[in-house]
Amino acid sequence: MAEPILSVRNLQTQFAAQEGVVHAVDGVDFDVFEGRTLGVVGESGCGKSVTARSILGIVESPGRVVGGQILLRPAKGGAPIDLLTLSPKAMRDIRGPEIALVFQEPMASFSQYYTIGNQITEAIRLHMGMDANAARARAIDLLDMVGVPQPSRRVDEYPFQLSGGLRQRVMIAMALACDPRVLIADEPTTALDVTTQAQILDLLRELQQKRGLAIILITHDMGVIAEMAHDVAVMYLGRAVETGPVGEIFSSPKHPYTRALLRSIPTVLAKPRTRLPTIAGSIPHPFNRPTGCPYHPRCSEIITGLCETAEPPAVGEASREVRCFLHGGRP
Amino acid sequence: MTTLLEVRGLRKYFPIRKGLLRRVVGQVRAVDGVSFTIRKGETLALVGESGCGKTTVSRCILRALAPSAGAINFSIGGRTVDLAALKRRQLRPLRRHMQMVFQDPYSSLNPRMVVGDIIGEPLLINGMTDRAERRKRVAELMELVQLPAAYLNRFPHAFSGGQRQRIGIARALALNPELIVADEPVSALDVSVQAQILNLMLDLQDRLQLTYLFVAHDLSVVKHVSDRVAVMYVGRIVELAETEALYNRPLHPYTEALLSAAPTPVPGVASNRIVLEREIADPANPPPGCAFHPRCRHAQDRCRQQTPELEEVEPGRWVSCLRARELSLQGIADPA
Numbered sequence: 001m002a003e004p005i006l007s008v009r010n011l012q013t014q015f016a017a018q019e020g021v022v023h024a025v026d027g028v029d030f031d032v033f034e035g036r037t038l039g040v041v042g043e044s045g046c047g048k049s050v051t052a053r054s055i056l057g058i059v060e061s062p063g064r065v066v067g068g069q070i071l072l073r074p075a076k077g078g079a080p081i082d083l084l085t086l087s088p089k090a091m092r093d094i095r096g097p098e099i100a101l102v103f104q105e106p107m108a109s110f111s112q113y114y115t116i117g118n119q120i121t122e123a124i125r126l127h128m129g130m131d132a133n134a135a136r137a138r139a140i141d142l143l144d145m146v147g148v149p150q151p152s153r154r155v156d157e158y159p160f161q162l163s164g165g166l167r168q169r170v171m172i173a174m175a176l177a178c179d180p181r182v183l184i185a186d187e188p189t190t191a192l193d194v195t196t197q198a199q200i201l202d203l204l205r206e207l208q209q210k211r212g213l214a215i216i217l218i219t220h221d222m223g224v225i226a227e228m229a230h231d232v233a234v235m236y237l238g239r240a241v242e243t244g245p246v247g248e249i250f251s252s253p254k255h256p257y258t259r260a261l262l263r264s265i266p267t268v269l270a271k272p273r274t275r276l277p278t279i280a281g282s283i284p285h286p287f288n289r290p291t292g293c294p295y296h297p298r299c300s301e302i303i304t305g306l307c308e309t310a311e312p313p314a315v316g317e318a319s320r321e322v323r324c325f326l327h328g329g330r331p
Numbered sequence: 332m333t334t335l336l337e338v339r340g341l342r343k344y345f346p347i348r349k350g351l352l353r354r355v356v357g358q359v360r361a362v363d364g365v366s367f368t369i370r371k372g373e374t375l376a377l378v379g380e381s382g383c384g385k386t387t388v389s390r391c392i393l394r395a396l397a398p399s400a401g402a403i404n405f406s407i408g409g410r411t412v413d414l415a416a417l418k419r420r421q422l423r424p425l426r427r428h429m430q431m432v433f434q435d436p437y438s439s440l441n442p443r444m445v446v447g448d449i450i451g452e453p454l455l456i457n458g459m460t461d462r463a464e465r466r467k468r469v470a471e472l473m474e475l476v477q478l479p480a481a482y483l484n485r486f487p488h489a490f491s492g493g494q495r496q497r498i499g500i501a502r503a504l505a506l507n508p509e510l511i512v513a514d515e516p517v518s519a520l521d522v523s524v525q526a527q528i529l530n531l532m533l534d535l536q537d538r539l540q541l542t543y544l545f546v547a548h549d550l551s552v553v554k555h556v557s558d559r560v561a562v563m564y565v566g567r568i569v570e571l572a573e574t575e576a577l578y579n580r581p582l583h584p585y586t587e588a589l590l591s592a593a594p595t596p597v598p599g600v601a602s603n604r605i606v607l608e609r610e611i612a613d614p615a616n617p618p619p620g621c622a623f624h625p626r627c628r629h630a631q632d633r634c635r636q637q638t639p640e641l642e643e644v645e646p647g648r649w650v651s652c653l654r655a656r657e658l659s660l661q662g663i664a665d666p667a
Contacts, residue, residue, distance in 0.1 A: 043521035044492075163610050164381075193380035193548065195607045198592040202606055220522065223551070223594025246598045264526040266551040268593050268663045272574040273374075274555060275533060276526035282491040283521065 003073055004031035005214045006055070006099070006182050007080070011068035013047070013054045022286040024050040024063065026238035029314065029321075030231075032182060035208060037215040039229025039246065041222060043261075045283050046235040048218045052184045055216075056101055057083065057091045072098060075181065096127050100175035104187035106167035110159040116143075117155035120174045127178045142173040146203060165196035172203065176211075184216045189224065201228055222265050226250060231319075234258045237284070237294040244320040254322040256301045293324070301326060332370040334406060335509060335542050336392065341365045341401035341415075343387050347615060359615045361387040363566035365401075366641065369510070374536065374543040376553040376574075378589070379563035380611055385546050388563075389512045391415075392544065393429055394422055405429070407509060427457055430503035434515035436495030440487040446473075446498055447483040453505045472501040475538075476531060493524035500531065504539070514546040529555055550593045554578060562586050565612045565622040568641055571649040579662040582650040584627045587660040595663075605661075621653065629658055 013025040025047040032038050040048045053059045055070055071080035072094065083094060095101075103109040111119060120142060121135040130138065136155065143151035146169040159167055168188060175183055185204065189197035201224065208215055217228055225232055225246065232249040233240040234257065242255040253259045263277040270276075281298045284290055290297050296307040303325055314321040315328040323329075343362040346355040362384040369375045377385045390396040392403055394414055403414040407428050414422065430453075433439035440449055450472055451465045459465050470480045476497040487495055496516065503511055516532070517525040533556060535541060547553050553560060554574060561571040562585065570583040581587045591605040607626045612618055618625055624634040634653055641651040652658070 043523060165610060193611070194550070194592040194594075195380060195588060196610070197594075198604060198606045199608075221594060222522070222596040226596045226598045227594055250596065250598050261522060262596065264523050265596050266525070266529065266549070266555045267596060268551050268554050268578060268590060269595065270551075270554050272554060272557065273533060275530045276555060278526040278530060279523035282493050282524055285491075 002033060004033050005073050006032040006216075007069075007071040008051070008055065009069040009071065011051065011054055011065070011070065013050050013059055013063055013065045015063045017062065017287075019287050023238050023289060024286070025054060027068070028233075028235070028238070028240050030233045030240060030243060031318070032214045032216055033231075034181070034214050035212040036230040037208065037217050037228050039225040039232045040216060040218045040235060040240075041220065041225050041232060042235035043220055043283055045237065045286060047238040048235050049186055051235075052101065052186050052216065052218055055083070055184065056095055056099060057086075057088075058095075058101075072182075093127070096123050096178040096180065098180055099182040099184065100178070100180040102168075102171050102175045102183065102185040102188045104190050106164060106171050106191065107159065109171060110167070112159060115156050115158055116162070116170050116174075120155075120170070120177055123174065123177045138177070139173075142177060143170065146170070146173045146176075146207075147199075148173070164192055165199060168192060168196075168200050169203065172200075172207070176207065179211075180213075182214045182216065184218070186218045187220070188217070190219070190221070197224075204228070222262065223267075234261070237289060239294065239323060240314075240321075241295065241324070242322045248320065254327055255295075255324050256299050256326070257295050260298075260300070306330065332372065334368045335371040336369040336406070336544075337402075337404040338368070338388070338392065339366050339402040339404070341388065341391060341403065342399045343384075343391055343396060344399045357615055360566050360617065361614055362391065362398075363614075363617075365563070365566075365568055367561055367568060367571060369542055369544060371509075371542055372536075372540050373558040374545050374556050376545045376547060376557035376560045377563060378547060378550060378553055378560055380548060380589075382565075382611055382614060383563040384566040384614070385563050386514055389431075389514055389544060389546050393426075393431060393512055405510075427453070427506040428508050429510040429512065430506065430508040432496075432499050432503050432511060432513040432516045435519050436492055436499055437487075437519070439499055440495055442487055445484045445486055446478075446490075449487070449498060450501045450505055453502060457506055468505070469501075472505055475504065475535065476501045491524070492520050493527055496520060496524075496528050497531065500528075500535070504535070507539075508541075510542045510544065512544045512546070515548065516545075517552060518547065518549060525552070532556060550578075550589060562589065565617055566614050567622065567651065568649070569623065569651045571641070573647055576648065581660050581662055582644065582648060582655050582658075583623075583652045584629050584658065584660060585623050587662075588626075590663050591661065593663075621651075629654055 008030050011028045015022040042048050054065050070083040073080045117139050120139040124135040140151045148154050148169050189200050229246045232246050234242045236257050242258045260279045292309045293307045293312050296302050312323045312325045313329040314323050344358040347357040349356045379385045391398045398415045404411050405414050447469050451469045454465050473480050478497050517528050557574050560574050560577050561568050564585050570586045588605045588607045609626050612622050620635045621639050624630040639651045639653045641649050643649050
């Protein structure tokens with residue numbers, strides 16, 4: 001396989017609070033390739049959104065990236081750059097032209113006081129050095145590309161004038177304004193209805209095929225992952241507990257969490273009124289992070305005396321890793 | 332099976348006001364002629380996308396909203412009363428028989444009350460003034476929803492989302508209601524917790540012979556809990572049928588599209604999906620004829636002129652589509 005565009009190595013992001021330190025991201029590794037989608041899946045508090053924000057260098061205080069590497073391979077080739085070593089000013093040239101973000105809540109992520117055209121052209125003028133007219137023309141092209149009807153009229157409208165689905169299209173247009181190579185989509189369809197979700201997922205797939213975008217798709221929805229992702233990273237409490245190609249994750253999941261998660265998903269294929277297998281307990285509070293393997297209190301296959309104390313290392317090849325003592329790595 | 336609730340021709344219009352004099356310039360037809368029945372002991376799911384009126388229907392049934400027209404016949408204690416026609420005072424003694432479970436377990440519990448008081452409040456209001464007796468009943472309810480009774484004196488913030496939803500359910504059950512209206516009860520929860528709450532709701536229904544009106548947008552969740560499903564689009568029911576029949580062989584093109592859009596956790600299944608174009612119609616200004624026709628791939632000229640009525644095309648199968656009898660639509664694709 002080709003070289004990855006973006007590699008995350010042992011990423012650690014912490015939030016210091018009075019009650020203690022929250023290890024929101026605690027040693028995450030993954031690779032993102034051109035024209036492929038990496039699905040990052042996990043439940044609330046697993047650190048998937050903080051991972052995205054860490055990559056872009058927009059973790060909000062008191063959060064801080066405390067370790068690891070985020071390696072971006074330059075477009076012209078050459079040695080990868082570690083984004084964590086860049087100055088804030090240099091980072092600004094990464095956000096937009098190299099890596100862009102689509103947020104979950106399209107209403108909350110726009111300014112209500114500027115037209116959408118205004119908000120799209122801001123980045124174009126800043127990064128691509130176009131004048132106002134050229135930038136506006138590009139904004140209209142972008143809106144057209146993401147399927148906003150009547151783009152030359154819509155460009156002068158305000159976000160509140162658009163429906164949820166259209167707002168998400170505009171958000172994608174804005175993210176693509178400076179031709180990024182990596183698109184991070186953080187729950188891009190969670191706030192949308194299913195029929196609108198289907199439209200947006202189709203759009204993302206189409207854009208990826210046309211432009212060879214590398215997409216990091218962050219979601220809690222295994223259905224969306226099955227549909228969109230080529231590769232998957234399953235996260236639990238700040239760790240990628242299992243990574244691998246989408247087919248293998250679904251057909252032969254290795255980590256007990258992945259297995260349990262897949263079993264507990266309601267599907268339209270189920271028989272009516274059937275009980276679902278559940279995962280015992282609930283996700284621990286971030287201040288009460290379990291010792292050892294963070295999943296051990298909920299795990300049905302716990303190895304008593306080992307999982308409570310020792311942290312399982314990642315085992316397997318780079319493209320198919322799992323962090324669980326059932327699959328090796330015992331001390 | 333006996334009918335617990337019969338909704339007939341329910342309408343709820345919200346006026347659109349404009350200008351200095353707040354003159355009414357239009358109506359949002361949030362619910363526009365909805366009829367269905369709920370049998371005792373069953374779960375009827377009300378499904379649809381945002382703005383389809385499913386929540387408005389549930390609020391009218393609970394009389395949190397006053398319907399604009401229609402009847403809501405509720406059978407209780409051997410008699411049938413039309414809830415839509417009652418005054419607030421007359422409603423009060425009936426309210427204990429229908430309770431609500433809310434979507435958001437974070438905002439639906441008072442953060443300043445301890446769990447014991449939250450669950451005990453409906454008991455107190457309905458005359459159980461003896462403290463010890465109330466405590467005993469609260470402990471019983473907590474056991475019913477599998478919450479340790481030791482948590483009685485904790486505040487909601489100390490609980491996880493799933494535990495909070497259990498508290499909400501215990502509160503709804505406090506007065507032994509006949510009907511539980513659950514509006515998106517699991518959509519704010521994580522997947523691993525969602526399954527726990529769905530199972531709990533099924534268990535409680537079996538134990539207490541509860542009747543559920545389950546309002547949801549997620550067809551996968553609905554499949555697991557419901558006996559029958561009613562699909563709503565722009566203020567009307569477009570299809571109503573037994574769950575299995577509706578999923579396997581939908582009769583309305585909108586149901587077909589919804590089923591097709593539901594993400595399935597099986598890689599590669601999504602390839603032949605029907606993606607609806609355009610957006611949900613505006614209930615303040617619905618298109619003429621069938622409200623779904625601008626997005627329907629089976630629409631013909633008559634769909635633009637004639638408004639279809641909900642009719643029973645097969646025993647137990649209601650559909651509102653002019654072409655229901657001639658179309659052969661695609662149900663859920665079984666990958667096996």
